[in-house]
Amino acid sequence: GQNIDQPTEMTATEGAIVQINCTYQTSGFNGLFWYQQHAGEAPTFLSYNVLDGLEEKGRFSSFLSRSKGYSYLLLKELQMKDSASYLCAVLDSNYQLIWGAGTKLIIKP
Amino acid sequence: ETGVTQTPRHLVMGMTNKKSLKCEQHLGHNAMYWYKQSAKKPLELMFVYNFKEQTENNSVPSRFSPECPNSSHLFLHLHTLQPEDSALYLCASSPGGDLNTDTQYFGPGTRLTVL
Numbered sequence: 001g002q003n004i005d006q007p008t009e010m011t012a013t014e015g016a017i018v019q020i021n022c023t024y025q026t027s028g029f030n031g032l033f034w035y036q037q038h039a040g041e042a043p044t045f046l047s048y049n050v051l052d053g054l055e056e057k058g059r060f061s062s063f064l065s066r067s068k069g070y071s072y073l074l075l076k077e078l079q080m081k082d083s084a085s086y087l088c089a090v091l092d093s094n095y096q097l098i099w100g101a102g103t104k105l106i107i108k109p
Numbered sequence: 110e111t112g113v114t115q116t117p118r119h120l121v122m123g124m125t126n127k128k129s130l131k132c133e134q135h136l137g138h139n140a141m142y143w144y145k146q147s148a149k150k151p152l153e154l155m156f157v158y159n160f161k162e163q164t165e166n167n168s169v170p171s172r173f174s175p176e177c178p179n180s181s182h183l184f185l186h187l188h189t190l191q192p193e194d195s196a197l198y199l200c201a202s203s204p205g206g207d208l209n210t211d212t213q214y215f216g217p218g219t220r221l222t223v224l
Binding site: 004008033035040041042043044045048087089096097098099100101102 | 113149150151152153154199212213214215216217218220
C-alpha cells in the first residue's frame with residue numbers, strides 16, 4: 001500500500017528552529033509537496049521538491065532524498081503565526097496525490 | 110485573499126436533508142477538486158474535474174453527487190448522509206490541462222455536521 005508518515009504533533013519555541021519530517025512509501029514518485037493549514041482555513045502551498053536536495057524560501061526550507069523516501073520541512077526564526085498543521089503530499093507514478101495526515105505545530109512564547 | 114471561495118462555511122444537516130456545497134475559483138484555472146478532511150486523517154480525494162469533465166471518482170458513495178457547470182464553479186450535492194460523513198470538505202483548483210504536476214489552490218472549506 002501507499003503510505004505517508006509524519007509526526008502527529010510537535011512543539012517548539014518562538015525564535016527557534018524546527019524540522020518536520022515526512023517519510024513515504026509510494027508506487028513511484030513524481031514530486032513532493034508541503035502545505036500549511038491554519039485551523040479552520042485552507043491549506044496553502046509552501047513548496048514542491050522533485051529533485052534531491054534543499055530548496056530554500058525565506059524562513060522555510062524543504063529537503064528531499066528520493067533514495068531514502070524522506071523529506072523534511074525546516075522552519076527558522078519561528079513566529080507565533082507559524083502555529084499550524086503542515087501537510088506532506090507525494091505525487092505517485094499515476095500522478096495521484098497521496099497525503100499525510102499532517103503535523104500540528106504548536107509554537108510557545 | 111484566497112482565489113477559491115466556498116459556501117457555506119458551516120453546515121448542519123439531518124440525515125434526510127438535501128443540501129449543496131458550492132465552490133468558485135477566480136484564478137482562471139481549468140481543474141477543480143473535492144476533498145474530504147477528517148480529524149487526524151489524510152486528505153481524501155473525492156472528485157476531479159478537468160475542463161468540466163470528471164476524470165476521477167474515488168469510490169465515493171452515491172449520496173455525494175458532484176456537478177461542474179463550468180470551469181469556475183463546482184458543486185457537491187448531498188442527500189441522505191450519515192453521521193460519519195461529518196468532516197471538512199475542501200475544494201481546490203489548479204491550472205489544469207496537464208494535471209501531472211499542477212499545484213493545487215484550496216478554498217477554506219465547509220465544515221459539515223450530520224446529525
